[in-house]
Every structure is written in structure tokens, then in C-alpha cells.
Amino acid sequence: MKIKQKYDVVVIGSGPGGLAAAIAAKKTGCDDVLVIERDIELGGILLQCIHNGFGLEILKQDLPGPSYAQRFVSEALGLGVETLLDAMVLDVSPQRRIFATSRKGGLYDIEARSIVLAMGCRERTRSQIRLPGPRPAGVFTAGTAQRWVNVEGYMPGRRFVVLGSGDIGMIMARRLTLEGAKVERVVEIMPYLNGLMRNYVQCLLDYDIPLQLRHTVNRIIGNHRVEAVEIVAVNDRWEPISGTEEIVPCDTLLLSVGLIPENELSRKAGVLLDPLTGGPFVDDHFQTNVPGIFAAGNVVHVYDLVDWVTEAGYIAGRSAAAFAIELRRWENRHMPLVAGENVRYVVPHELDRESLTMGAVRIQLRVKQPIESPVVVELRNGEDVLVKKGEPYARPGEMITLTIPSKVYDLVQKASVLSVHVVQR
Amino acid sequence: MRTTENVICITCPKGCTLEVLKDGESILEIRQGCKKGHSYVQQELTDPRRMVASTVKIRGALHPLLPVYTLAPFPKGKILELMKALRAMQVDSPVKTGQVVLPNALDTGIDIIASRDM
Numbered sequence: 001m002k003i004k005q006k007y008d009v010v011v012i013g014s015g016p017g018g019l020a021a022a023i024a025a026k027k028t029g030c031d032d033v034l035v036i037e038r039d040i041e042l043g044g045i046l047l048q049c050i051h052n053g054f055g056l057e058i059l060k061q062d063l064p065g066p067s068y069a070q071r072f073v074s075e076a077l078g079l080g081v082e083t084l085l086d087a088m089v090l091d092v093s094p095q096r097r098i099f100a101t102s103r104k105g106g107l108y109d110i111e112a113r114s115i116v117l118a119m120g121c122r123e124r125t126r127s128q129i130r131l132p133g134p135r136p137a138g139v140f141t142a143g144t145a146q147r148w149v150n151v152e153g154y155m156p157g158r159r160f161v162v163l164g165s166g167d168i169g170m171i172m173a174r175r176l177t178l179e180g181a182k183v184e185r186v187v188e189i190m191p192y193l194n195g196l197m198r199n200y201v202q203c204l205l206d207y208d209i210p211l212q213l214r215h216t217v218n219r220i221i222g223n224h225r226v227e228a229v230e231i232v233a234v235n236d237r238w239e240p241i242s243g244t245e246e247i248v249p250c251d252t253l254l255l256s257v258g259l260i261p262e263n264e265l266s267r268k269a270g271v272l273l274d275p276l277t278g279g280p281f282v283d284d285h286f287q288t289n290v291p292g293i294f295a296a297g298n299v300v301h302v303y304d305l306v307d308w309v310t311e312a313g314y315i316a317g318r319s320a321a322a323f324a325i326e327l328r329r330w331e332n333r334h335m336p337l338v339a340g341e342n343v344r345y346v347v348p349h350e351l352d353r354e355s356l357t358m359g360a361v362r363i364q365l366r367v368k369q370p371i372e373s374p375v376v377v378e379l380r381n382g383e384d385v386l387v388k389k390g391e392p393y394a395r396p397g398e399m400i401t402l403t404i405p406s407k408v409y410d411l412v413q414k415a416s417v418l419s420v421h422v423v424q425r
Numbered sequence: 426m427r428t429t430e431n432v433i434c435i436t437c438p439k440g441c442t443l444e445v446l447k448d449g450e451s452i453l454e455i456r457q458g459c460k461k462g463h464s465y466v467q468q469e470l471t472d473p474r475r476m477v478a479s480t481v482k483i484r485g486a487l488h489p490l491l492p493v494y495t496l497a498p499f500p501k502g503k504i505l506e507l508m509k510a511l512r513a514m515q516v517d518s519p520v521k522t523g524q525v526v527l528p529n530a531l532d533t534g535i536d537i538i539a540s541r542d543m
């Protein structure tokens with residue numbers, strides 16, 4: 001599909017937040033809606049969440065992640081949402097210019113009347129929780145392991161310890177067990193479970209995977225590959241209690257220690273971020289502090305249910321569409337006023353068609369070449385002359401004024417560009 | 426002998442704890458939770474079942490694996506056997522969402538269906 005130079009709404013990211021926004025923008029009446037996605041297909045993180053539990057709130061159905069995504073992918077494509085896949089957005093300006101790059105298409109420079117940021121979030125890694133020890137292979141985030149096991153078909157190890165009792169960690173503990181691996185235990189530093197109780201029951205209890213609260217991984221052991229981790233109990237201030245260390249042999253450590261909204265692009269666009277959520281400050285239309293830039297989904301704050309992400313996407317998409325439609329109306333009222341034959345420049349550069357309803361509009365110009373005999377100054381729409389006025393001569397040093405009277409309002413409405421000419425009589 | 430047992434309902438994300446009053450094996454009363462929760466407890470104490478989601482190999486598609494799931498909760502005791510059956514399978518692209526990839530899995534009457542188009 002050919003990518004246009006300008007769109008009403010451009011959505012960055014094709015998870016449920018982005019797809020819902022694109023669908024809502026189309027339904028609100030925008031013709032040109034584009035979704036840009038860095039992956040080779042639409043759907044976002046849901047594509048690797050093959051477990052059930054999605055859609056209970058809005059769809060009233062218990063679906064696996066890919067089925068939930070499929071509905072929105074099909075609906076968006078059915079409505080004629082355009083897509084740019086395998087393309088990474090590198091930069092967004094406050095003037096809503098978007099730069100993206102892809103292997104096939106090279107560099108894209110796209111203008112948007114409004115933008116919906118829907119980049120989702122990413123997982124916290126080892127360095128963000130300052131886990132000491134050597135750096136052998138075998139330390140992964142739970143979501144990375146999820147992608148390999150569920151989409152790409154690789155097993156990242158045989159014997160696992162999971163750090164963090166978030167949902168992704170528990171779901172992966174079950175998944176790896178079902179695929180034949182041994183999950184030694186799930187370790188949680190807090191005195192309570194981080195994820196949903198139902199996941200504790202159906203992912204850990206069902207498969208006899210022990211959960212250790214108030215414990216953490218103190219150290220990673222192994223040079224080339226993880227050989228073991230040292231697990232230790234912590235006190236109320238999360239400090240290791242010495243004497244409680246225990247070495248647990250394993251070849252892989254999975255981290256499920258939280259998600260952070262992915263906002264590098266937002267920052268570049270001048271969007272202000274809330275240090276508490278890690279996402280943009282938004283109003284009830286999900287508009288950021290930059291007019292015309294909206295945000296929806298996990299990029300705003302980390303949701304635990306996908307249905308709320310979808311709902312946020314709908315609101316952001318509708319609002320972005322309303323903004324784009326308003327802007328288009330404004331653009332349609334304005335038409336360029338260009339310099340024609342023997343005219344160097346004209347001020348103003350643009351004419352608001354509606355101004356003529358309130359009275360005449362005066363424009364000013366300078367000629368390029370002197371003409372020392374009578375001339376006509378003409379305002380034209382193509383070949384049709386709308387207004388004309390005679391002058392005894394034209395000189396570059398002397399500004400010429402032309403008045404556009406209210407009575408040409410109807411003729412002006414028919415034009416898409418007006419030009420001014422100064423010709424010999 | 427009368428006993429009480431706590432069962433955590435996994436039907437929805439609320440994850441309520443339900444109190445079950447039993448006399449031997451028979452359930453006398455269920456406290457807390459909603460209607461769906463009560464039927465979950467009945468089921469859980471007699472014939473526990475779970476939704477199962479996994480993958481099967483697929484030929485000629487964008488990815489090497491196709492995500493699939495059980496159309497209804499599957500008997501808990503047979504899940505590992507089901508996994509073995511799914512690992513041995515292979516399907517050919519194209520596949521549509523909801524298409525049955527393994528009918529009547531392990532004679533349970535439950536179909537295994539594709540989670541997405543691929």
C-alpha cells in the first residue's frame with residue numbers, strides 16, 4: 001500500500017490500545033487513518049499472550065490473547081484503516097511530523113493532523129533491579145521467554161527460577177511446566193502476591209510450584225550459563241537477612257519485576273510525563289499537554305485488564321478524530337494567496353474565505369520589474385479574473401494595495417488557490 | 426463429619442475466596458461469591474477443569490507455531506496427556522480463528538481450536 005504524505009490520524013503501535021483508537025477514528029468520520037507498527041504484524045503484546053482470560057469485561061467472553069487481538073485487527077482492516085508494518089517510529093515533533101524507518105521502505109516523513117501514542121510498555125530488566133553477580137547467559141525477562149516459547153518455538157532453558165510474582169511470571173511458570181521444564185520456585189520480595197489470585201491458583205498451585213514471599217534473589221552464580229541463584233529472606237526494609245541464604249540450582253532466571261510505559265517518543269514530541277505513572281499527563285479525552293497528541297493504553301499507565309486498554313483507545317481515537325476534523329475544516333477555510341506574473345510577494349500569504357462575510361480584505365504586494373506605463377492588478381482563480389484595478393505604473397519600490405470586496409465571496413468559495421498578477425494594460 | 430474448606434474462584438479476575446461447608450463429601454452450603462462462583466466450586470470439588478492454551482506446529486505460516494485453546498474447560502487430570510498430543514501434531518497454513526485443529530480431544534468431547542488466523 002502506498003503511504004500518503006499526510007493523514008488525519010496516525011496511530012503509533014498496533015496493540016489493543018492502538019487498534020481501538022484507529023477503529024474509533026474511522027467511525028468518527030476520518031478518511032485517512034494510519035497505524036504504524038514495528039512488528040511484522042498487527043496485534044501488539046497480545047499475540048504472545050496465548051493464555052485465556054481476555055475480554056471478560058467488554059466482550060463478555062473468555063478469550064486467549066491472539067483471539068482478542070484478531071477481532072480488532074479484522075475490524076480495523078475491514079474499516080479501511082491503513083497500516084505500515086515492520087516500521088519503527090524514530091521521532092515525533094510537536095508539530096506532529098512523524099519520522100519512521102523500515103527495511104523495505106527506507107525513511108518515511110509523514111504529517112498527521114492528530115496522533116495517538118499507543119506504544120505500550122516494556123519489562124524492567126536485570127539492571128533496573130540491580131541484581132549483582134556475573135553476567136552469564138540465562139537471565140531473561142518473562143515476556144522475552146514468552147515470545148520465544150509461544151511464538152518462535154524455542155525453550156530458553158530446562159530448570160527455572162522466577163523472580164517476581166507478577167502475572168506474566170506466574171503464567172510463564174505454568175507454560176514452561178506444561179512444555180516439560182522444571183520450575184523450582186517463584187520468589188517475591190513483597191509480603192504479598194503481585195499478580196491476580198486466579199493466576200496463583202491455576203498457574204502455581206495446580207502444578208505444585210512453590211511461592212516464596214519476602215524472599216529475593218541475592219546473587220546469580222555461573223560464568224557462561226546460569227548454574228544457580230542464591231535466594232535469601234528479606235526484612236521489612238527489603239534487606240537480606242544473613243544466615244537465610246540458600247543456593248538453588250537452575251539454568252535460567254526469569255524476571256517478572258514490573259513494566260514501564262514506553263515513552264521515549266512522547267518525550268521527543270514535548271509531551272510531559274508523570275513521574276508516578278511513567279506515562280504522559282492526560283485529560284479526560286486522553287489528550288497530552290501537546291495539542292493534537294493523544295495517548296492510550298499501557299503507554300499511559302500499566303493496566304491489568306486489556307478491556308480497559310481498549311476502552312481508553314476508543315476515547316483517544318474519537319478525540320483525535322474530532323481534533324483532526326476540526327483542523328481539516330480550518331485548513332479548508334484557508335487558501336493560499338500566491339504571487340503570479342511580475343509579482344514578487346503577496347501579504348497575507350493565506351486567505352480565510354470566511355473573512356469576506358465580515359467585510360472587504362486588503363492585500364499588499366510588490367512587483368518584480370518596473371513597468372513605466374499603465375498596468376492592471378488582477379486577482380485570479382486560474383484564468384478567471386475575480387478583482388481588478390488599474391495603476392498608472394508599477395515600481396518595485398512602491399507597494400501596491402488591492403482590496404478584495406465582499407461581493408466576490410461566492411467566487412472565492414469555488415477557488416482552491418488565488419493568484420495575483422500585475423500586467424501591462 | 427462437618428468441615429469448612431476455602432476455595433478460591435478463578436472464574437474472573439476478582440478471585441473471591443468462597444467458604445464451603447461440607448459433610449463428608451457432600452456440599453451443604455457455599456458462602457461468599459456470586460452465582461458463577463458457586464457453580465465453579467461445585468465443579469471444582471467434583472470434577473476440576475481448566476481452560477488450556479498451548480501451541481501446535483504449523484507449516485507454511487508467518488511463525489512456526491499456531492496458538493490453540495480448549496473450547497471448554499478441560500479435565501485437570503488429563504492436561505499433561507493433552508499437551509503430549511498437541512506436541513505431536515502439525516497443521517498446514519492457512520488456518521482461521523476458531524477452526525477445529527483437534528476434534529474431541531482424548532475423547533472428552535472437547536474441541537481444540539485455533540486462537541488466530543495464520
Ligand SMILES: Cc1cc2nc3c(=O)[nH]c(=O)nc-3n(C[C@H](O)[C@H](O)[C@H](O)COP(=O)(O)OP(=O)(O)OC[C@H]3O[C@@H](n4cnc5c(N)ncnc54)[C@H](O)[C@@H]3O)c2cc1C
Pocket residue numbers: 012013014015016017018036037038039043044045046049052053054055087088089090118119120121143146167168262265296297298299303304305306307309
Ligand atoms: C504477559 C502479559 C500477560 C497479560 N495477561 C493479561 C490477561 O490475562 N488478561 C488481561 O486482560 N490483560 C492481560 N495483559 C495486559 C494486556 O495485554 C495489555 O494491557 C495490553 O496488551 C496493552 O495494550 P497496548 O495497546 O497498550 O500495548 P501493546 O499491546 O504492548 O502494543 C504496543 C505496540 O506498539 C508497538 N510499538 C512500540 N513502540 C513503537 C515504535 N517506536 N514504532 C512502532 N511501533 C511501536 C509495539 O511493537 C507493540 O506492538 C497481559 C500483558 C502481558 C504483557
Ligand code: SF4
Pocket residue numbers: 434435436437438439440441457458459460461462463465
Ligand atoms: S465468585 Fe464470582 S465474582 Fe468472585 S471470582 Fe468467582 S466469578 Fe468472579
